[in-house]
Structures are given as C-alpha cells and as structure tokens.
Amino acid sequence: xxxxxxxxxxxxxxxxxxxxxxxxxxxxxxxxxxxxxxxxxxxxxxxxxxxxxxxxxxxxxxxxxxxxxxxxxxxxxxxxxxxxxxxxxxxxxxxxxxxxxxxxxxxxxxxxxxxxxxxxxxxxxxxxxxxxxxxxxxxxxxxxxxxxxxxxxxxxxxxxxxxxxxxxxxxxxxxxxxxxxxxxxxxxxxxxxxxxxxxxxxxxxxxxxxxxxxxxxxxxxxxxxxxxxxxxxxxxxxxxxxxxxxxxxxxxxxxxxxxxxxxxxxxxxxxxxxxxxxxxxxxxxxxxxxxxxxxxxxxxxxxxxxxxxxxxxxxxxxxxxxxxxxxxxxxxxxxxxxxxxxxxxxxxxxxxxxxxxxxxxxxxxxxxxxxxxxxxxxxxxxxxxxxxxxxxxxxxxxxxxxxxxxxxxxxxxxxxxxxx
Amino acid sequence: xxxxxxxxxxxxxxxxxxxxxxxxxxxxxxxxxxxxxxxxxxxxxxxxxxxxxxxxxxxxxxxxxxxxxxxxxxxxxxxxxxxxxxxxxxxxxxxxxxxxxxxxxxxxxxxxxxxxxxxxxxxxxxxxxxxxxxxxxxxxxxxxxxxxxxxxxxxxxxxxxxxx
Numbered sequence: 001x002x003x004x005x006x007x008x009x010x011x012x013x014x015x016x017x018x019x020x021x022x023x024x025x026x027x028x029x030x031x032x033x034x035x036x037x038x039x040x041x042x043x044x045x046x047x048x049x050x051x052x053x054x055x056x057x058x059x060x061x062x063x064x065x066x067x068x069x070x071x072x073x074x075x076x077x078x079x080x081x082x083x084x085x086x087x088x089x090x091x092x093x094x095x096x097x098x099x100x101x102x103x104x105x106x107x108x109x110x111x112x113x114x115x116x117x118x119x120x121x122x123x124x125x126x127x128x129x130x131x132x133x134x135x136x137x138x139x140x141x142x143x144x145x146x147x148x149x150x151x152x153x154x155x156x157x158x159x160x161x162x163x164x165x166x167x168x169x170x171x172x173x174x175x176x177x178x179x180x181x182x183x184x185x186x187x188x189x190x191x192x193x194x195x196x197x198x199x200x201x202x203x204x205x206x207x208x209x210x211x212x213x214x215x216x217x218x219x220x221x222x223x224x225x226x227x228x229x230x231x232x233x234x235x236x237x238x239x240x241x242x243x244x245x246x247x248x249x250x251x252x253x254x255x256x257x258x259x260x261x262x263x264x265x266x267x268x269x270x271x272x273x274x275x276x277x278x279x280x281x282x283x284x285x286x287x288x289x290x291x292x293x294x295x296x297x298x299x300x301x302x303x304x305x306x307x308x309x310x311x312x313x314x315x316x317x318x319x320x321x322x323x324x325x326x327x328x329x330x331x332x333x334x335x336x337x338x339x340x341x342x343x344x345x346x347x348x349x350x351x352x353x354x355x356x357x358x359x360x361x362x363x364x365x366x367x368x369x370x371x372x373x374x375x376x377x378x379x380x381x382x383x384x385x386x387x388x389x390x391x392x393x394x395x396x397x398x399x400x401x402x403x404x405x406x407x408x409x410x411x412x413x414x415x416x417x418x419x420x
Numbered sequence: 421x422x423x424x425x426x427x428x429x430x431x432x433x434x435x436x437x438x439x440x441x442x443x444x445x446x447x448x449x450x451x452x453x454x455x456x457x458x459x460x461x462x463x464x465x466x467x468x469x470x471x472x473x474x475x476x477x478x479x480x481x482x483x484x485x486x487x488x489x490x491x492x493x494x495x496x497x498x499x500x501x502x503x504x505x506x507x508x509x510x511x512x513x514x515x516x517x518x519x520x521x522x523x524x525x526x527x528x529x530x531x532x533x534x535x536x537x538x539x540x541x542x543x544x545x546x547x548x549x550x551x552x553x554x555x556x557x558x559x560x561x562x563x564x565x566x567x568x569x570x571x572x573x574x575x576x577x578x579x580x581x582x583x584x
Contacts, residue, residue: 022560036487039448046573076446122486122510138488138514139448140572152562186433186480188506221480223509276433363485365442384435384484386460 002158002254003228004194007133011116019157019257028132028243029057029110030145031119033101034080035064040120041083043143053149056090056242059110061101064359066094069367099331099357102126102299106211107333109240113229114248118142118151123299123381125222128214129207130237131229131248133194136218156194156223157257158250163201165265170415172309173209174301174379174399176201177216178270180262182280184220191221193257196250201264202227207236208305215300216381219277269402269414274375274394275385283402283414291375294319294407295388296400297328297355298362301379304329304337306400311343313404313420319351320410325403326368327352328360352407364389377412379403421540421568423500423521425472429532434461434477435484436511440493448489450496457493471498474538476530478504482511491515491522501538503530503545503556516563519571524557540564 001009005017012023032040037060044052052058068074077095084092093104102123104110111117113131118124120142127134137151145151161180184190195217197210205213210227217225227233228249237245269283296302296310307329319325327347329335335357338344344354361368362380369389370376376388376395379402383395396412405415438461440453447453458465475494481504482490491514494502501521515522521540528545530536535548543558559567569575 022562039488042448043573047576072446120486122484124486136486136510138486138510138517140488140517141513144572144576186483188479191480191506192509192512218510221483221508363442382484384437386437386441391460 002194002196002250002256003131003226003248004133004158004196004224005155006248007114007116008153008155010114017155019155021155022152023155024150024152025116027118027145027149027151028112028115029059029105029117030142031059031061031101031105031117031124032142033060033064033121034062034066034077036120036139038076038080038083040139040142040146041087043140044146047143047147049147052087052146055088058089058146059091059105060084060089061093061104062095062098063100064363064366066098066358067356097332099333100299100302100359102215103302103330103334106130107240107331109237109242112241112243112245113233114245118145122218123215125218125225126211126215126299128217128224128226129210130233131227133224133226134214135224154192156192158196158254159190159193160196160198160256160259162259162261163197163199163264164261165201165263167201167204167264168268170401171267171269172399172401173205173212175270176262176264176267177213178272178280178397179267181216181220181272181278182270185278186221188221193222195220195222195225197225197227203230206305207232208303211303212300219381269399269416271402271412272383272397274383274396277383277397283412286396286412287414289412290410291377291396291406291412292322292324293370293374293376294323294325294403295361295368295376296379296403297326297330297360298380299330300381301400302328302330302334304334304341306379307338307343307347308341309401310404311346313401313415313418314350314352314408315346317350317408319407322410323407325352325407326355326360328355329357331357361388370395377403377406421564423472423474423538423540425474425500425536426470427474427476427530427532427534427536428465428469429476429530430461432478433480433483436482436487436490437484439482439490440487445487445489448492450492453489453493454496457497466497469498472500473498474536475499475502476504477502479506481507483508486510488514488518491518491520495520503538516566517572519567519569519574521567525554526557528554540567
C-alpha cells in the first residue's frame with residue numbers, strides 16, 4: 001500500500017484498503033476558522049449535539065477576518081468567539097495568538113504523521129508536509145467530524161512525483177509547484193488523487209518548502225499531497241508535536257496509477273500568468289513586465305524561510321517607487337521569529353508594508369485587496385479573476401524570491417540575474 | 421430517483437467564486453444565497469431558471485474554495501442535479517453532504533434548453549429533445565442514500581451509523 005492507503009486503512013480499522021473504496025476513518029484533528037466556524041457549529045447543533053468529540057482535537061483559528069476591517073466582520077468575529085467559548089475549545093488561536101489556520105495546525109503540532117486531519121478551508125492539503133493525510137472539507141463534514149471524530153472518504157488512487165536533481169540558487173518549492181501545475185494542467189488527471197512526493201530533492205527540502213508543495217496540491221485538483229516523514233520531519237516536530245507518532249512510508253511494492261519524474265535541476269523561477277493557474281511559463285518569458293502591487297504571505301508562502309530569502313534580496317535595496325509591497329507573516333510565531341532575526345527590519349527599510357498575520361488579501365475579502373487596473377505580483381496560491389478583489393485586476397503568481405527581486409526593478413525580474 | 425428539467429449549459433473550470441461570490445458567503449441562509457447564484461457568470465441565470473432545472477458543465481466544476489454555500493446556493497435556487505464532465509473534489513463531497521445530486525457524464529451533446537431526464541440510481545441522462553442517452557459514472561449507493569436523505573446531517577440522524 002502507499003502511505004495514504006496505509007493511513008486510511010489504519011484509521012478505518014482495516015488491514016488493507018484499495019482505491020475507490022469508501023471508508024469512515026478516525027480523524028486526529030478537525031480545524032475550523034472564523035470565516036466558516038460559526039456555520040460549522042450551527043451544523044453540529046443541527047445534528048442535535050451540543051458537544052464535540054474531543055475539545056483538544058477541534059482546533060479553532062481566527063485568520064480570514066482578523067483584525068476586522070468592517071463592523072460586519074467585527075460582529076461575525078464576536079459571534080464566532082462566543083460559540084468557540086461556549087464549547088470550551090482547548091486550542092483557540094484568536095487575534096494576538098493567531099495565524100493562518102494551516103500554518104497554525106502544522107507549526108503548533110496539531111498534525112501528526114500517519115494520521116488524518118481535516119479543515120474547513122481548501123488548503124488543508126498543507127498537512128501532508130509532515131506525512132499526514134490533510135484534507136479540505138465543507139462545514140457539514142467538519143460538523144460531523146467534530147461530533148463523531150470520523151469522516152467518510154473515497155480511498156484515492158496514488159500518483160507519485162519523484163523529484164531528483166539539485167535545487168538551483170533562488171529556486172524555491174513554489175517554482176516546482178508551479179512547474180508541476182504547468183506540466184499537468186487542469187485536465188482532470190489528478191482530480192480525487194493523492195499526490196506523493198519523494199526523491200533526493202524532496203529529502204533536501206525544508207519543512208517550509210514541503211508545506212508549499214503540499215499546500216498547492218489542492219489547486220491541482222488532488223485530494224491530498226503527502227511527503228513521508230523523515231529526519232527533517234522528526235526534527236521539525238520535536239518540541240511541537242502534540243502527541244506521539246511513528247515513522248510511516250509507502251511499501252516498496254505499492255501501486256501507483258502513474259509516476260512522474262521531475263529533475264529539479266532544470267526548474268528555474270516560474271510564473272503563472274493572470275487568470276489561470278495552469279498557464280505557467282519559465283520566468284524568461286515574462287521578464288520586464290510591469291506591475292504595481294507586490295504581495296507575499298498566505299498559507300503558501302508566508303513562512304520565515306520565505307521572508308528570509310526576501311530579506312537577502314532586499315538587503316540594502318529600495319523597492320521601486322511604482323510598487324506597493326505588502327508582506328504578511330503566516331502566523332504570530334513566524335512574525336516574531338522574523339522580527340528577532342532582523343528580516344522584518346530589512347524588509348521595512350526596503351519600503352515594504354508588514355501586515356498583521358492573517359489570510360489578508362489572498363481571498364479578496366481582507367486587507368490589501370486589488371482594485372481595477374491593478375497588476376499584482378503575488379506569492380499566493382490563486383489567480384482567478386476577482387480572487388484578490390476586483391475582477392479587473394490581474395494576478396501573476398510566483399515565488400517570494402521573484403517578488404522581491406522584481407519589486408526593486410518595478411518589473412518582473414529573474415532573481416538569478418539580480419545583483420544581491 | 422428520476423429528475424426532470426431543462427438544461428442550462430456552461431463551460432469548464434467554473435469556480436466557487438463564480439457559483440457564489442465570496443462576499444455573499446457569510447451566511448448559510450439559503451434564500452439570500454440563491455439570489456446571487458452564478459450572477460458573475462450569467463446575470464440572467466436566475467431569471468431563466470425554473471425549479472427542477474439541470475445545470476450542465478464541462479471539466480472541473482466547482483474548483484476553488486471549500487465553501488459549502490456553492491452547492492447550497494444551486495440547490496436553494498432550484499437546481500435539481502448538476503451534470504458535469506467531472507467535478508472538483510471538495511465541491512463533489514459538499515454537494516453530496518448537503519443533498520444536491522451530482523453526476524459525472526464524460527461525454528454528451530446537451531445544449532441549453534434541452535429537456536433532460538436524469539436517473540440517479542442507473543446513472544443515466546436521457547436527452548428528450550435529441551432522444552439520446554448518456555451514461556454517467558455511477559455514484560456508490562451510500563452516496564445516493566445520503567443525497568436522498570437530503571444530506572449527511574439527515575442521513576446520520578436517520579441511520580445513526582457510519583457503515584459504508
């Protein structure tokens with residue numbers, strides 16, 4: 001069995017599962033957040049229940065609406081806080097201790113290798129970075145899981161991406177992620193599948209990069225993305241994991257519906273063109289294009305490692321006068337670490353605005369949204385029309401390194417040609 | 421379970437923002453969701469839609485966010501079933517969980533305005549105008565049972581167990 005099949009078998013009390021099978025599995029943690037959380041609890045009450053299956057395994061996070069920009073959001077947050085407190089939830093990451101839910105789930109050790117965690121936001125696939133099955137679900141699924149500690153799944157077919165070669169300077173996991181997007185397209189081949197990443201280039205990847213890679217598997221249409229736990233995972237989880245866990249990996253004779261090999265040596269900085277995620281080009285094709293907004297943050301690229309590479313590029317430089325840059329650390333923990341390491345100082349000195357950890361403009365409903373005519377160079381995860389606000393804005397997606405180098409010149413710039 | 425209605429045909433990659441824009445999703449109130457369903461894609465959709473009509477789409481229907489309001493808005497507006505070449509997975513499971521039937525039909529010649537008869541149990545779509553039948557990927561029985569119960573909440577209340 002593959003790692004995902006093993007996890008689904010283990011948590012549905014079976015020795016073996018096969019793709020296509022429907023199973024009810026035990027859920028390790030259920031995440032819900034401010035934006036959909038009250039609705040999730042409302043669904044729970046519709047089941048006729050007033051308590052959750054385990055107060056320490058329902059994780060509540062304020063991320064989409066904090067700090068509230070409108071009285072309506074402030075009111076929603078108040079209602080959300082009321083319901084979380086009424087249920088006496090153990091882990092409530094509210095404004096002041098907040099972060100983007102997926103970052104919180106991994107960084108605070110609520111996701112363990114070999115288990116299944118779900119969340120009411122599409123990028124819950126991020127949890128696969130530590131070798132868990134991370135899955136996005138709706139509020140009804142979440143409510144049922146909160147009530148019972150279980151969810152139904154169709155066991156997915158496994159597709160493997162074997163990543164070889166050496167990472168080139170200034171090339172990040174985001175570039176690989178976009179490269180795979182361009183390689184596979186939205187042709188339906190990956191819908192409902194589990195994407196497993198392995199190989200020497202994955203072994204070298206830090207946890208931040210693994211999170212980026214697994215995070216964007218949802219945008220490939222996959223059910224989940226997963227990287228088997230290894231020494232990097234063990235070190236990352238040491239002192240964080242809220243619970244015991246064991247190493248788990250795919251069997252040598254596991255069946256894959258398809259295996260793709262990618263030599264990362266040949267992957268350079270990569271850009272998705274406005275409106276369509278799979279409209280992906282190597283950066284050379286778009287160098288010199290002008291933009292006026294730069295955005296780095298989100299559950300895809302708002303981690304310390306992302307801010308570190310930006311600080312390296314922007315050290316002693318000035319962001320172009322025609323570019324407004326907003327940087328949003330993915331959590332308060334990330335914010336504090338970037339502050340202590342001096343990255344935030346470097347970024348502010350270069351002319352970037354640092355915003356409070358939240359989903360910010362990524363979903364088009366919070367601070368820093370795009371207006372008519374804006375051209376945004378973003379290190380986020382989606383670029384559909386209207387995603388960040390106005391339908392009349394264009395969004396390019398790329399890595400934090402590309403955003404940083406480009407912001408200095410005011411036009412899309414290959415960080416490999418940039419004088420650091 | 422046979423569903424009859426007229427087809428409203430749209431294209432590929434219709435995302436959840438186009439099904440129900442994020443700004444309207446602060447609620448699970450079905451009537452206000454229904455009022456704005458598909459409004460950015462087709463402002464006249466609501467005016468043409470008759471209760472029981474069938475939405476037909478291409479690839480990757482419902483991609484994007486995990487918002488359950490997307491299938492809920494379609495159901496509340498009166499859509500009886502969504503037929504697509506294939507669905508984005510979160511939309512697919514949300515639709516089942518709230519009791520909106522979804523059927524994957526890999527190939528069809530359905531045009532807007534065609535009268536359709538969908539048989540969920542058999543997994544067929546009959547185009548009355550063109551007198552042709554299309555075969556769908558069949559949903560497992562438990563999924564049909566959840567849809568027939570009106571969604572997962574009602575299903576669990578009635579069945580009280582998790583056998584699949």
